[in-house]
Amino acid sequence: MPRRYHAGSCSSCRQGRLFLFRNLVTDDIYAHCEECEWGYLTPADIDTKGGFLTLLEEFDAEYAWNDSISRSVWANYTVVAVDDLDET
Numbered sequence: 191m192p193r194r195y196h197a198g199s200c201s202s203c204r205q206g207r208l209f210l211f212r213n214l215v216t217d218d219i220y221a222h223c224e225e226c227e228w229g230y231l232t233p234a235d236i237d238t239k240g241g242f243l244t245l246l247e248e249f250d251a252e253y254a255w256n257d258s259i260s261r262s263v264w265a266n267y268t269v270v271a272v273d274d275l276d277e278t
């Protein structure tokens with residue numbers, strides 16, 4: 191069963207969870223807010239409210255899996271796995 195990973199709550203809207211995605215063009219792992227569509231390239235961007243509006247970027251992305259997360263800047267950040275079965 192595939193799992194999705196999120197890095198906690200969005201510091202911009204304080205509502206959405208930050209799901210980790212992989213940019214298929216650059217291979218970067220970034221956190222994408224499910225509510226406000228804000229993106230954070232690094233954990234530091236969450237703290238400083240940096241980041242970018244993902245809607246303005248043109249690239250393909252997919253949910254990031256554990257192996258790519260562990261090789262990214264997110265490896266030492268608190269990442270929570272979400273089982274799709276738990277989504278109701």
Ligand SMILES: [Zn+2]
Binds near residue numbers: 226
């Ligand atoms: Zn947000």
